[in-house]
Amino acid sequence: MSFINLMAREINCKIVYYGPGLCGKTTNLQYIYERTNPEAKGKMISLATETDRTLFFDFLPLALGEIRGFKTRFYLYTVPGQVFYDASRKLILKGVDGVVFVADSQIARMEANQESLENLRTNLAEQGYSLDKLPYVIQYNKRDMPDIGSVEELRELLNPTNVPEFEACARTGVGVFDTLKAVAKLVLTELKRGGP
Amino acid sequence: MVNPQMVMYEEEFNQIQTVVDHLVKSANARSVFIVDKNGQLIAASGDVEHLDTTSLASLTAGNIAATGGMAKLLKENEFATQFHEGERANVYIMLVGNRVILVVIFDAKSSLGLVRLRVKKASEELNHIFENLLKKVAEPGGESPFAEITDEDIDNLFND
Ligand SMILES: Nc1nc2c(ncn2[C@@H]2O[C@H](COP(=O)(O)OP(=O)(O)OP(=O)(O)O)[C@@H](O)[C@H]2O)c(=O)[nH]1
Ligand SMILES: [Mg+2]
Numbered sequence: 593m594s595f596i597n598l599m600a601r602e603i604n605c606k607i608v609y610y611g612p613g614l615c616g617k618t619t620n621l622q623y624i625y626e627r628t629n630p631e632a633k634g635k636m637i638s639l640a641t642e643t644d645r646t647l648f649f650d651f652l653p654l655a656l657g658e659i660r661g662f663k664t665r666f667y668l669y670t671v672p673g674q675v676f677y678d679a680s681r682k683l684i685l686k687g688v689d690g691v692v693f694v695a696d697s698q699i700a701r702m703e704a705n706q707e708s709l710e711n712l713r714t715n716l717a718e719q720g721y722s723l724d725k726l727p728y729v730i731q732y733n734k735r736d737m738p739d740i741g742s743v744e745e746l747r748e749l750l751n752p753t754n755v756p757e758f759e760a761c762a763r764t765g766v767g768v769f770d771t772l773k774a775v776a777k778l779v780l781t782e783l784k785r786g787g788p
Numbered sequence: 789m790v791n792p793q794m795v796m797y798e799e800e801f802n803q804i805q806t807v808v809d810h811l812v813k814s815a816n817a818r819s820v821f822i823v824d825k826n827g828q829l830i831a832a833s834g835d836v837e838h839l840d841t842t843s844l845a846s847l848t849a850g851n852i853a854a855t856g857g858m859a860k861l862l863k864e865n866e867f868a869t870q871f872h873e874g875e876r877a878n879v880y881i882m883l884v885g886n887r888v889i890l891v892v893i894f895d896a897k898s899s900l901g902l903v904r905l906r907v908k909k910a911s912e913e914l915n916h917i918f919e920n921l922l923k924k925v926a927e928p929g930g931e932s933p934f935a936e937i938t939d940e941d942i943d944n945l946f947n948d
Contacts (some may be wrong), residue, residue: 595794595828596934599801604828605933634842638848648854650793651827659937664945667827668848679861684851687826737908773946780942783934 593687596662605667605770605779606687610712611694612704613645614672615731619762621668628654644671646672649684656776666776673708682715690727690779691716692771694762695750697732697740705750717738725740727778729756731771733741737760774778794824800921801831807913808833815906816898818877821891822914823848830888843893848881853887871900882907886914887922 595604609617618638625636634653641647648669671681685738693712695705713723732746741749743759751757756774760767810821812834819834821841827849829841855867864887870881880892880903890911 593794594824595824595826596828597796597801599796599798606826635840637846648850650848651843653827653846654844659934659945662934679857679938681853683850683857686853700855775811777942777946780934780945781936781939784937784942 594689594779600663601661602663602665603659603783604667605689605776605783606667606669607690607692607775607779608684608688608783609668609692609694610664610681610685610708611673611733612696612701612708613644613675615673615694615696615701615705616710616760616762617670617673617694618650620645620692620731620733620760620768620771621670623652623765623768624654624668625760627769632656645674646670647677648672648680659780664780668772675707678711678715681711682718685715685719685721688716688721688726689782690775691723691729692775693728693730693750694731694733694760695730695746697734697746698737699739699741702741702749705746709750727775727782729758729771729775729778730734731758731760731767733760733762733767735759735766737766795925796830797921798926800917800924803917804831804835804914807910807917811906811910815892815894815903817892817894817903819893821845821848821889821893823889823891825849825852825887825889834893848889848891852881854885856883880904881906882911883897884911885918887918888914890914 611617611621625633637651639648652668654666656666657664671684674678694708705783716723730751732743758767758771760771762768804822808822808831815836819836821832822830823845827846829845832841859866860888866883868883870915872879876895878894882890884890892907894903
């Protein structure tokens with residue numbers, strides 16, 4: 593649910609990075625944080641376990657600039673990917689304006705990708721959202737790893753509706769900003785339409 | 789609409805600010821915030837210059853979401869208030885009308901009893917303001933202020 597403050601002339605939108613455990617969601621946010629000017633970002637908050645697995649969420653506020661005198665702010669969140677944190681994932685999805693699904697390109701993680709995507713659909717549906725109606729992009733991460741699926745294979749399994757897709761290596765930053773820009777653009781376009 | 793927007797108008801914004809400013813004084817608080825359930829800061833008052841209000845807002849909302857989730861599992865309605873006691877700062881959090889979160893930060897100059905008392909009245913006022921605001925937002929003809937932006941405007945945001 594975007595928040596428009598006519599008084600402060602601000603518009604705030606929430607983007608959630610979703611995907612299976614260890615697919616690289618937190619790494620995406622870390623890269624964005626490192627490469628963003630200090631005046632355009634707030635503090636990055638990571639609620640993580642001692643082994644650096646996301647426990648509740650990562651949070652990164654970004655100021656993208658102005659549109660027609662409105663400051664646009666994007667609040668980026670990641671969910672914990674490990675299966676048993678489902679209750680937390682549901683909470684993070686509340687009020688979402690746009691979704692990035694980060695897939696792990698490694699063949700060994702294909703089932704985990706599919707399960708996570710199914711879980712995303714279920715959790716959105718529980719809140720009356722449909723993934724097909726939300727601004728949504730998909731990122732094929734870890735393209736630098738050996739034993740990865742081809743983009744065609746990944747598309748067939750994970751992107752039957754042909755939403756914008758990006759190859760990435762979040763650790764080095766390849767594709768990270770392309771993904772973010774694509775989803776941010778979709779969110780703003782949706783805002784312009786004022787919802788369906 | 790799949791994704792209803794929350795719009796804050798000048799009139800309600802000023803009313804909220806007045807309630808918050810007043811609460812800082814009447815409760816002897818250090819600072820007071822209003823945060824929406826999604827973690828966005830709506831209003832703040834008191835000594836907030838040295839605080840990372842954006843982070844605080846997001847963590848408060850996460851906290852309320854987590855306790856709300858616990859309440860559901862225990863078939864409780866909602867844990868409406870929380871109190872965290874620190875060495876110097878104390879935090880009192882209250883869910884107002886199941887919509888917005890009121891956060892009061894106070895120190896030894898005040899007390900939990902006083903804060904509780906003052907928050908009660910403020911939360912009633914806030915509830916009333918947000919009820920009106922939601923009615924206003926739901927009214928037909930409430931055009932999105934973004935209806936007029938162009939694809940070019942959006943593209944320009946990303947040309948850096
Ligand atoms: N080789 C390679 N490693 C990556 C890439 N992206 C992330 N990693 C590594 O994968 C591991 C897990 O990354 P995280 O970003 O913590 O994964 P996550 O999706 O946040 O995991 P959860 O918090 O458990 O859901 C880390 O060691 C990262 O450095 C990538 O593109 N290539
Ligand atoms: Mg993580």
